[in-house]
Amino acid sequence: MSRRHHQQHIRQAAVAPAPAPAPALERSRAVEELHPVLLDLILRMNIVPPGEIGSLSEAALANAVTLAISMLPEDEQTRIVSRIMTDDEIAEERLNHPRLQNLQSRVALSQNERRLLLRASPEPDDDGANEDEAGANGCIICFDRNAVAVPCGCRYCASCLRELVRVGLRSEADFPPRCCRPFDEATVRLAGRPALVHLFRQLSAEYAVPPAQRLYCHNPGCASFIPASAIQAAARDEANATALVLIITLMGTIMSIITCITGSIIVSIFIVVSIVVSTIASTIMGIIMDIIMGIVSVPSLVRPQSFRNMAMTVVMLRFPPFFYPMAFQQASPQSGEHKVSAYTTSCSSFRPPTHASRLEDAR
Structure with a gap:
């Protein structure tokens, strides 16, 4: 091959088109919107083959995520959730939980939940039609006709009443919420937020105890107030456990004494029987030996x-x-x-x- 042909061949190889890249797997919209941590978790746990994950529907993807999370240890589940959701999102999720909607039970709110609950939440805008001719039956703040009366006789709409309750729950100096008179739990219920009722109960129990006698959780991330009822229950449980240990120890001592006494009696009887049997046997053997010796002699x-x-x-x-x-x-x-x-x-x-x-x- 001549030098010209060799250079031409090299030039053609240099300008040859590169191989086309492999087509990327098409993914559904649900997979595209899925958090990368959850997508990596599904692939790491081999819940779905990598080639089929792009064709999953939203419901199938949700089931795969739930299954993958359930297969993790509890501490890793918490870590995964903390990487996906912020503290505010977790607190909001808890505030909307059906357990907080049940006012028959008492629920203690965390610091993040209290902070999020006391934050001024946006209220739906009214068109102003209810402001016309509100008169004396309207809200004393926004003049809305859809108002409820508090114990002092003043009337508030649900939005203004919730804001008034929040102001009274933000600090001990402002507690309890009030208008002309302090609010009780029944008045706080009129605000239509069960979480505010739970917080009112929690703060009522805390502020009823003198500051010098209050006990809080040692964990800085919690620092929740520990009511006296919980302390008394723990002390009662400890007293019951101590009494149970004493009873078990006493019963063990009694059983040991009974065992020793019974064993001593049995040993004494065995010794007496052994002596009697040995005496009788030796006597009989002596008689037999005397008779034999007499016959022989x-x-x-x-x-x-x-x-x-x-x-x-x-x-x-x-x-x-x-x-x-x-x-x-x-x-x-x-x-x-x-x-x-x-x-x-x-x-x-x-x-x-x-x-x-x-x-x-x-x-």
Whole structure:
């Protein structure tokens, strides 16, 4: 190839068009509007294949996000929510929760919720038709005819009454909200904001306690007032727990004493029985050994009559004679008459027979 053709080939390669990039995956509008943290969470948890996420509908995407969040630990769920929502958004979400709409229960509001609740919220603009001919029945501030009367007789519309209640809940110096008279809970309910009622209850319990006796949460992010009822309940629970521990300890001590006493009695009985059995066994063995030794030493005693006499003699030697007041009777082989042996029938005159006497009887 010549040099000219070589340079021309290089020039053509240099101006060759670059390969077209791969077409990006088309995403639905719901995916485009999804927070990047949640989108990354769905992909990281493998809830939906990456190639199919762009075709998800809004409902399917919401289900995928819910499933992905539910699979996380509780602390990571909190971290994810804090990255997505601001403190104000979280507080607003809680203020709109159905739990706060229920005035039958008491709900403690956090610092962010209180701050957001006391902030002047925009009210819907009226067209001014209700201002005409309001007269004495209208709101004393904006002259709206849709007004309610407070205990002092003054009339306020819902918007002006809410603002008046907010002013009275912002500090202890302004509490309680008032017009000509202080407002009670029933008057605060007329404002139509259940969260304001919960805050009124919370501040009433806090300001009723002298400042020197108030107790607050040690967490700077909370710093909520701890009512005396909660302290008393905690003290009562602690007292109950202490009493339960004492009862369990006392029962354990009693059971230990009973076990020791029972064990001592059983051991004592076992020792007594062992001594008695050992004594009886040794006595029986002694008798048997004496009989055997007598037979071995005097072979002529194998006759039944002599053997009986020897056995009785051994028994009387082994046991105290006052337990066995008896006399040995022997039959004379010559006369057939019975005679009382010289061993005696009284305990005082009893003398153990000697070996010579036993030989004499054997003859």
